[in-house]
Amino acid sequence: MAMTSTSAVPAPTAPEPCGHVSVVYSDDREWAGRLVPFVRAGLERGEQVQYFADTTDPDRVMGTLASAGVDAGRAAAEGRLVVTTAARTYLSGPAFDPDAMMGLWHQAMDTALAEGHRGLRAIGEVAWGARDLPGADRLLEYELRLHHEVFEPLPLTAWCFYDRRRMPADRLAVLVGAHLNHLGGPVADPPLRLAPLPGRTGLRLMGSAGYDTRYAMRSAAAVVSRSPGGDVELDLSGLRHLDVSSLAVFAEAARHRDRGGLRLLRPPEPLRRLLGLFPELGAALEIAGP
Template structure:
């Protein structure tokens, strides 16, 4: 197995971080058994981070699905723990701490002789009034480049439609480059943000206005926290960006530890007009086209 510092192809990384949506216990059980069975067969360590689900139900469901969960638990190949022991260590959610935990987990699996690590994380805690839960979107945006492009890890983020508001779920799911079980919705969120599959950066699509202020704030936080020196913001699918949203992004650029400008790819005409009116907001950006 490659070490934790190994580089992983960006396109391949996009298929290893998956948003999995479901609406019933039967759907949940099907996704669970498929994922765990594949990991055990490949000699990988499989970890399940439970939140709304009792950990005992996870192992009982696997057993009913024909998976020898008891043996996998005894051998350390299957580990079932809770969100409080992972995402919410320290009674709050901290994306930086969780990114560090992934690195430790991958190293730990390798040290135990497993061929890799795969994990399922229940994300229902993001809908509760918990300290740091507002940073979940920032985390989902960051980990493509900071985790999956760096580490030999496969993870499915489990999103239960019964526990999350549709608009919130749509925004979080669209932060993944690969989705499974995506529901048919009447309308997508006003602003969607996703990591780029190639160069480090993010793609904004839709409308960045007052209604999407929290999404813009998460995108700005991910932009500021990125360890990549060269970043791109792909605005090809952006319909609208108001001055407040542009100011959020501009402040994020100023917080970055690099003097390298952030590339604005295919900025819409409205943004050009705003930069003419407020040229100070363009500091740290470089407009480019394909």
């Protein structure tokens, strides 16, 4: 991506959020304003910092850091800073694979600690999620699963960089909602928002689920069927509508779990009526809460 001058990099005024963070920016200055403090803080704390570029030339990343006073060359030579590309890492296989990525994050943390770093932090550009790449349709599933499978058990901070210029607004809105922390300007409110549940395996659904939200529903179903451990919970208290086909998707996902079931928390009354009309779907589900 063509970058403009970044000599004046604004410093954040609020404390840096930890864990899994969506970062949305609209221009090159905003990009640099998020990049530089994040990398500088990690190096000062003795963490290894990794940057996975997609549309940005890795040399541009290094140059921006250097122009802001970060000794990026020395940090890279010492293994404290790794700047590479998504194409060489998690997009290097035949298709993007969220299952494989869960294991790779754990391996990356083990390696960083074994090499003497105090932790690991990473930035990943996610513009590739808007392109027709094998597995790109599983990006939302990946973002939703990361919270429980990676960020809760590991001392990891990772920022997902979303460029408004390269991501359709409707797709951006859904993906940003999959993070518990967000930096950058507001995004549109999607018809169906999915967010991980803090402290337990599951999702909160807000809005309406139907034919127009089938991409999000497929991703939510993948979380249900693939998440390890015991029960998966879906908090439906913010759900206004869920059609019978979406309910069938969840029931099928629940039947494919190796162990543990699917618990529906505080489902709206229309959904309860659907379960009464289609008891075969309710057989794989458990209703919890009033």
